[in-house]
Amino acid sequence: MIPYGRQEISQADIDAVTAVLRSDWLTQGPAVPSFEAAVANQVGARHAVAVNSATSALHVACLALGLGPGDRLWTVPNTFVASANCGLYCGATVDFVDIELVSGNIDVALLAEKLASAAQMNCLPKILVPVHFAGHPVEQQAIRELTERYGVFIVEDASHAVGARHNGEPIGNCRWSDITVFSFHPVKIITSGEGGMALTNDPELAWRMQLLRSHGITRDPERMAEANPPAWYYEQQELGFNYRMTDIHAALGQSQMARLDGWIARRNEIARYYDELLSGLGIGLPVTRFGNLPAWHLYVVRVEPGQRRRIFESMRAAGVAVNVHYMPVHLQPYYRKLGFCAGALPVAEAHGREALTLPMFPGLSDTDVERVAEKLKHALGN
Numbered sequence: 001m002i003p004y005g006r007q008e009i010s011q012a013d014i015d016a017v018t019a020v021l022r023s024d025w026l027t028q029g030p031a032v033p034s035f036e037a038a039v040a041n042q043v044g045a046r047h048a049v050a051v052n053s054a055t056s057a058l059h060v061a062c063l064a065l066g067l068g069p070g071d072r073l074w075t076v077p078n079t080f081v082a083s084a085n086c087g088l089y090c091g092a093t094v095d096f097v098d099i100e101l102v103s104g105n106i107d108v109a110l111l112a113e114k115l116a117s118a119a120q121m122n123c124l125p126k127i128l129v130p131v132h133f134a135g136h137p138v139e140q141q142a143i144r145e146l147t148e149r150y151g152v153f154i155v156e157d158a159s160h161a162v163g164a165r166h167n168g169e170p171i172g173n174c175r176w177s178d179i180t181v182f183s184f185h186p187v188k189i190i191t192s193g194e195g196g197m198a199l200t201n202d203p204e205l206a207w208r209m210q211l212l213r214s215h216g217i218t219r220d221p222e223r224m225a226e227a228n229p230p231a232w233y234y235e236q237q238e239l240g241f242n243y244r245m246t247d248i249h250a251a252l253g254q255s256q257m258a259r260l261d262g263w264i265a266r267r268n269e270i271a272r273y274y275d276e277l278l279s280g281l282g283i284g285l286p287v288t289r290f291g292n293l294p295a296w297h298l299y300v301v302r303v304e305p306g307q308r309r310r311i312f313e314s315m316r317a318a319g320v321a322v323n324v325h326y327m328p329v330h331l332q333p334y335y336r337k338l339g340f341c342a343g344a345l346p347v348a349e350a351h352g353r354e355a356l357t358l359p360m361f362p363g364l365s366d367t368d369v370e371r372v373a374e375k376l377k378h379a380l381g382n
């Protein structure tokens with residue numbers, strides 16, 4: 001079976017993890033700050049806060065920006081549930097902005113309309129979470145210019161987009177956002193086993209996220225209420241969590257960083273080969289917007305909705321583990337119970353019926369790509 005995604009572990013990765021296992025620190029040692037510095041440096045952000053998943057990063061990002069009961073968070077339906085759940089964790093209300101069919105990303109014109117009417121009804125969101133679907137950068141500058149007028153914060157969910165670039169600038173530099181979140185789950189671009197990171201240029205946001213990832217506790221005398229504290233003293237200042245990344249995970253993540261650029265190049269090569277092999281089949285192929293270097297976390301084609309299940313099952317039976325990204329979040333049973341219904345976000349729903357994710361990972365050989373294309377052609381021809 002050719003999987004749809006797969007991590008690559010080298011001897012250097014194994015050595016890096018082993019070195020931590022042999023060291024004095026399995027967690028809260030030097031590997032986490034070292035990984036944070038490596039990622040911040042790679043993407044050009046001032047601060048990086050490593051946590052145990054992107055889900056945790058989204059949660060602390062929302063809390064650091066002050067999201068709470070009575071507030072609203074908007075995201076897109078064409079994403080993993082975590083992009084929306086973070087709002088619910090904070091007691092806020094979640095709503096969705098529809099997407100463009102071709103990119104799968106937030107529709108900026110619809111966002112403009114929705115913001116204008118929300119402003120009139122006095123129900124603007126506190127946070128917007130745009131998602132760089134499949135690793136294709138959203139229109140960051142346009143989104144920032146729009147939301148800035150209304151005082152809406154931006155948390156980029158860049159779980160798919162580690163290593164992507166927009167007009168030459170790395171996703172994660174937070175030029176057009178308040179916080180950017182990365183995922184290091186094994187199916188993503190680089191992995192730490194489980195793990196995530198929140199990037200920001202704002203020292204106060206970084207400080208709050210650091211506090212929240214470890215019980216809300218600080219040991220920094222300069223930040224304490226107590227004057228002249230003894231050496232054993234620490235203060236819990238907020239209700240935080242144990243969202244810490246371990247040194248074992250951080251060592252793996254940092255070791256993987258060394259291959260990031262090569263992997264992005266290979267993913268782009270694979271995408272171009274798919275484009276070539278699949279053109280003229282009458283299916284929707286992913287489009288790269290001018291100025292974007294996608295990270296190509298996923299290569300998603302669109303097929304006839306009535307044929308999708310048959311094509312999916314035919315390819316799985318032929319040893320190609322295709323997948324679907326995404327069933328729209330608002331149609332999940334949990335979100336339906338909150339009052340969302342079918343028809344509310346027609347473009348994301350259409351995308352959800354048509355999308356078929358082909359295998360995409362740097363270890364995929366040209367022969368594998370040819371085999372996937374062959375099986376897809378065969379399935380379409382039935």
Ligand SMILES: *Cc1c(COP(=O)(O)O)cnc(C)c1O
Pocket residue numbers: 052053054055056079080082083131157159160182183184185195196
């Ligand atoms: C994978 C993913 C997440 C969650 O990442 P974890 O590290 O597994 O918590 C969040 N958002 C999107 C868009 C994702 O693809």
